[in-house]
Amino acid sequence: MADERSPGLGAPDRIPPGQRLVHGWPVSHYGPVPRFRPERWNLRVFGATASGNTHEWTFDDLAALPRATVVADLHCASGPTSTDHEWYGIPATTILDLAPPATRVTHVMAWAEYGYSANLRLADFTSPHALMATHHNGEPLTAEHGFPLRLVVPHLFGYKGPKWLRGIEYMTADRRGFWEERGYHNLADPWQQQRYSYQEDESNGPEQAG
Ligand SMILES: Nc1nc2c(c(=O)[nH]1)N[C@H]1C(S)=C(S)[C@@H](COP(=O)(O)O)O[C@H]1N2
Ligand SMILES: [Mo]
Secondary structure: OOOOOOOOOOOOOOOOOOOEEOOOOOOOOOOOOOOOOOOOOOOEEEEEEEOOOEEEEEEEEEEEHHEEEEEEEEEEOEEEEEEEEEEEEEEEHHHHHOOOEOOOOOOOEEHHHHHEEEEEEEEHHHHOOOEEEEEEEOOOOOOOOOOOOOEEEOOOOOHOOOOEEEEEEEEEEEEEEEEHHEEEEEOOHHHHOEEHHHHHHHHHHOOOOE
16 A cells, blocks of 8 residues: 555656665665664653653553554665555654653654664654654564664655664754764755755755764
8 A cells, every 4th residue: 555645656756866766675774783682672762851851661661652554665865765665663753742842842863773873853753654663564673674663754765764763862953863974965855866965055954074
């Protein structure tokens, strides 16, 4: 079942400009695949929360959270687009309900194992299609695709969706994440060709360090 916003596979505008359709589902990330240790695992929401407190869920706690399904294509900024991923998991908006941000929050940093991070505008994180996925095509995520939890933000390039998600930091100003500090576009809309940071204008985000 296709997302109602995305055209059919044969449609000329299904694949964003500069992307190529790949079959199957390539694995793509920087660094090693972390080992999942349930007794040490938690999901932390911290930074500028409304209450000032950090919120924390253990792996078992996740089972009690609401679920949704999102079907979407995955666009890697290095070129490949794989299609029709059926993600199942916890809507990102659930986090906003359970751990509300302070009113001055404008951005979030999504944190993963080993310090991988991706910054998002609050409006991108609160998209109704943004999901913290636990399952893909009816099966639990595999280790290399992000088990046990992965952020999916379907309207942005893949680097905005950390695999092995461990935290959401509420921020009162924008700050670059892992790839955004290393030459990738701060906003990452594939349909706007927001691939590299040299394509940014001043309104797109904070100046690049170095
Ligand atoms: N923790 C972590 N998450 C990550 C990455 C990474 O390097 N580390 N790479 C991102 C990039 S660039 C892409 S395109 C997708 C790829 O997801 P896949 O391997 O499931 O296809 O994961 C994203 N999530
Ligand atoms: Mo990517």
